[in-house]
Amino acid sequence: MAHRDRVVIGAAWCVATLALGAGPAPALAAVAIALGAAGCLPRSRRWTGVAAGAAGALLLVATFVWPGHGTRTGSAWQLVAAAAALVLLTAAARWAPRPQLLAGGGLAATAVALWTLPLVPSASFFEYVGLAAFWTVPVIGALVVGGYPRSMERRRHLAVVAARRAQQLELAHDLHDFVAHDVSGIVVQAQAARFVAQNDPAAAALALERIERAGLAALASIDRTVRMLHTADESGEDLPPAGARTALPGTDQLATLIDRFSDTGRTRARLDIAPGAAEVLSREGAATVHRVVVEALTNVRRHAPGAAEVEVALTTDRTTVEVTITNDGGRRPSSLPPLPRFERGGSGGTGLPALAERVRASGGTFTWGPHQGGWRVTAALPATGAEATAS
Structure with missing residues (x-):
């Protein structure tokens, strides 16, 4: 137990001991104070709801059960007990599990709202309602102070x-x-x-x-x-925003991707990057371009294995950056067995439809379809950077 914790417990115990000679109601109030101090200790946070309920129950007993509650001394101690219950209610709203908060916090809130009613035995019904409503305000404040950070x-x-x-x-x-x-x-x-x-x-x-x-x-x-x-x-740590991971490749990896594609099949791939096109792409845009090229080349393998050439072009007009992947179609030699078909789930979130959604979310456009006997995929993304700003 930390030194600070022992000091708090000792002080609360001293208050309770000093109050024992003043009658039952002050003693119960002091016990409520002790519960409030103990409940606010860091190691007791999970029990703040139970402590709040106990303090509320003691305050109700001191208010309605023991005689002499209308004396000046008893009323003062009940006020202190109500303050302790409010502190505990705040702690419960901040840390207590929800079932404890509903039960124990509700009991403490009721006790605080009603503790002044026996002080005015000749009051009318509406005066009682007014008193209860008045003491409900600090109850709401305690719940807000504890509940907001939660x-x-x-x-x-x-x-x-x-x-x-x-x-x-x-x-x-x-x-x-x-x-x-x-x-x-x-x-x-x-x-x-x-x-x-x-x-x-x-x-x-x-x-x-x-x-x-x-x-x-x-x-x-x-x-x-x-x-x-x-x-x-x-890790449990905060995650970086989407696209901020350095492991994801961008336009600087396109040349390697094209070489690998050409080395692993008979279809030749050619890359043409216009001057300045890669520089006006954001980091997220570069990752999107790379993914579009990967998906388009993969589809060439699957659906156009007889294509002789694939052209990948990256161009810009300083306001948009356009990447096009075009294959010439071709016909697969009959001597080779057919490639297996890879089925895509309708809601898998991958493939060209997912890429189209990603590009459009970035403010771009995405199209694909037949082109001069082959197939073309086109993605246009907004340009960023100094060049785009200047234009």
Whole structure:
């Protein structure tokens, strides 16, 4: 027990001891004071509701049961007891569990509101109502003083939970997009290796090497995402805002992404970034562009494996930044087995519809559809930065 705690308990006990010689009502009032002091101790916060109820019960007994409550000494001690009950009621509103607050706090509030009624035995009914209403005001004040920080803490907790949930969903989307891209490349390389294994062992070995690299990349993505989810769950700290995680790639990773795509299949990818286009993108916008490109390239693997070329272009007019991913369609050789179809759940929150929602939430536009025998995906995002401001 800390020294400060012992001092508070000792002082409360002394007050109770000194009051014992003044009659039952002062003694009960002093006990209520002691309960109030004990209930305000840091280690007793969870029992503040019980202490408030006990103090309220003692105050009711001192008010209505023991004779002599109308004396000057008894009334003074009852006033002190009512003040102690108010302090305890404030503490209960701040820390007590809800059932304790409803029961114990309700008893303390009733005692404080009614303690003056026996002091005016000849008062009318409306005067009694007025007295009770007058002493209800400090009761409401105690509940507000104790309940406001509690409600703010509750709102903050809910906000943290919502932010953590949003981050976990975003990480799940990232995991789906990045791993699906790598796994699609693995499937293509495995089919190519099976096709050339007998006639060209060297090409088959190269395909297996690419499969290994893609598998390691997928495992790294899974490990990174699981680690971030574990950190968010166990740390209990406030989460960074969406898009603020440095682990998420942006436009600076597009060249590596294009090279990996070209190395893991027969479709060639070409990247064209206009001067200044990447610089006028916000951090969140750059992450969105990267995700759009990943999803579009993954769809090329799934739905247009015979495409000869994919062009990724990033352009800007200083007010918007546009990324387009265009493939030429092509036709898959009949000698190769078909790629498996990956089904998307209607409410899974991934794929092009989810990207469209994300882009539109950022103030941009998102379209996709056939284009000159192939397929085109286009996302336009608002530009930010000095260049955009100047324009």
